[in-house]
Amino acid sequence: xxxxxxxxxxxxxxxxxxxxxxxxxxxxxxxxxxxxxxxxxxxxxxxxxxxxxxxxxxxxxxxxxxxxxxxxxxxxxxxxxxxxxxxxxxxxxxxxxxxxxxxxxxxxxxxxxxxxxxxxxxxxxxxxxxxxxxxxxxxxxxxxxxxxxxxxxxxxxxxxxxxxxxxxxxxxxxxxxxxxxxxxxxxxxxxxxxxxxxxxxxxxxxxxxxxxxxxxxxxxxxxxxxxxxxxxxxxxxxxxxxxxxxxxxxxxxxxxxxxxxxxxxxxxxxxxxxxxxxxxxxxxxxxxxxxxxxxxxxxxxxxxxxxxxxxxxxxxxxxxxxxxxxxxxxxxxxxxxxxxxxxxxxxxxxxxxxxxxxxxxxxxxxxxxxxxxxxxxxxxxxxxxxxxxxxxxxxxxxxxxxxxxxxxxxxxxxxxxxxxxxxxxxxxxxxxxxxxxxxxxxxxxxxxxxxxxxxxxxxxxxxxxxxxxx
Numbered sequence: 001x002x003x004x005x006x007x008x009x010x011x012x013x014x015x016x017x018x019x020x021x022x023x024x025x026x027x028x029x030x031x032x033x034x035x036x037x038x039x040x041x042x043x044x045x046x047x048x049x050x051x052x053x054x055x056x057x058x059x060x061x062x063x064x065x066x067x068x069x070x071x072x073x074x075x076x077x078x079x080x081x082x083x084x085x086x087x088x089x090x091x092x093x094x095x096x097x098x099x100x101x102x103x104x105x106x107x108x109x110x111x112x113x114x115x116x117x118x119x120x121x122x123x124x125x126x127x128x129x130x131x132x133x134x135x136x137x138x139x140x141x142x143x144x145x146x147x148x149x150x151x152x153x154x155x156x157x158x159x160x161x162x163x164x165x166x167x168x169x170x171x172x173x174x175x176x177x178x179x180x181x182x183x184x185x186x187x188x189x190x191x192x193x194x195x196x197x198x199x200x201x202x203x204x205x206x207x208x209x210x211x212x213x214x215x216x217x218x219x220x221x222x223x224x225x226x227x228x229x230x231x232x233x234x235x236x237x238x239x240x241x242x243x244x245x246x247x248x249x250x251x252x253x254x255x256x257x258x259x260x261x262x263x264x265x266x267x268x269x270x271x272x273x274x275x276x277x278x279x280x281x282x283x284x285x286x287x288x289x290x291x292x293x294x295x296x297x298x299x300x301x302x303x304x305x306x307x308x309x310x311x312x313x314x315x316x317x318x319x320x321x322x323x324x325x326x327x328x329x330x331x332x333x334x335x336x337x338x339x340x341x342x343x344x345x346x347x348x349x350x351x352x353x354x355x356x357x358x359x360x361x362x363x364x365x366x367x368x369x370x371x372x373x374x375x376x377x378x379x380x381x382x383x384x385x386x387x388x389x390x391x392x393x394x395x396x397x398x399x400x401x402x403x404x405x406x407x408x409x410x411x412x413x414x415x416x417x418x419x420x421x422x423x424x425x426x427x428x429x430x431x432x433x434x435x436x437x438x439x440x441x442x443x444x445x446x447x448x449x450x451x452x453x454x455x456x457x458x459x460x461x462x463x464x465x466x467x468x469x470x
Contacts, residue, residue, distance in 0.1 A: 065303050126162050248287070321454060333439050361440045383405065
């Protein structure tokens, strides 16, 4: 273990990153059973969170709830969510004093089956499945098959927290089809969802993913859709219908990029929270966190105040002051996530200054055809100035050109640092610049902001000695 920890320190010293994965990768080479053994040392077990969109933010919210209950948490807060990153966090937690009580890990969708098999989570939160990184994951059904096989291997010692508004996820848990009741020897299942329809879509987006009933194959109907394919769904053919969730957000108020207010009914009573993280997607994330916290034994009266202390994870609603302007970073890495980012930005008043950054590196997915499935068009009338950057800046410029944006309002500056300068210079003093980057572009933009003292390095974001940042 000393060798593995030293590898992390060298990674930071050589400027190769935060050492959030290297120690775990080294330890796995030396002892492939290490994460299994380290997880078994945690008295209260492991809570794992996975989804296409929202796992980082939801894990942050859950962490705040666990901390409010005086639980000592070890977590991969820097976002290293493959087995190597989880192992790094466990390694660092094993050296902490006092030792952590519980592990809290966000886990990559494709890595989840192996991580769940090794760590045997006490609570497993499954939030959504959307199309993402097609060249890595394939179509959504590929991930759904992996998750289904994983769930079949779970026993009654696991509480499975699933999104009732996502038909695909619910049916993987053995619910959602007529007569389905789950396995008697399987995990306990807790469902969550959102009932407030005041922010409903007129219809599901044209690029919605899970549009067919997994029970009979017929087309699903939404009455209404709230976020992508999620909402009050039903099948007119076999009678499958979205059930009443166990944990349900009855009221959701959106306040632009400032945050959200929500009221959630739970079996343990109502939870009210004012959360400084924006967007309807984060209302779903918060509701998932509430359900997960209750499943992990957090008293309901502690949850609302704890959520109010949550801060945006790096690049996900994060704000930074630069040259008299306020940059708002809103990760946009796939059609569903980008559409929600657009909806969130449109909640803001007045003309908009926007910086869009498109990369096609491994962590983004090399296939950028997804940008044609994002509904950027509602932005067009509100954009005062659009700056476009990244490895595939010209692809994004073409997308906005076909959308009909006046070329006079569009400025293509491929390199990130000059693009940030151009976007800031083009906005008036005191204005907000909304930054919509893909994943590696977000990391690159943050590197520029770190160099300029506007934000902290992501592996130091919220570091508390038990967060796996070694």
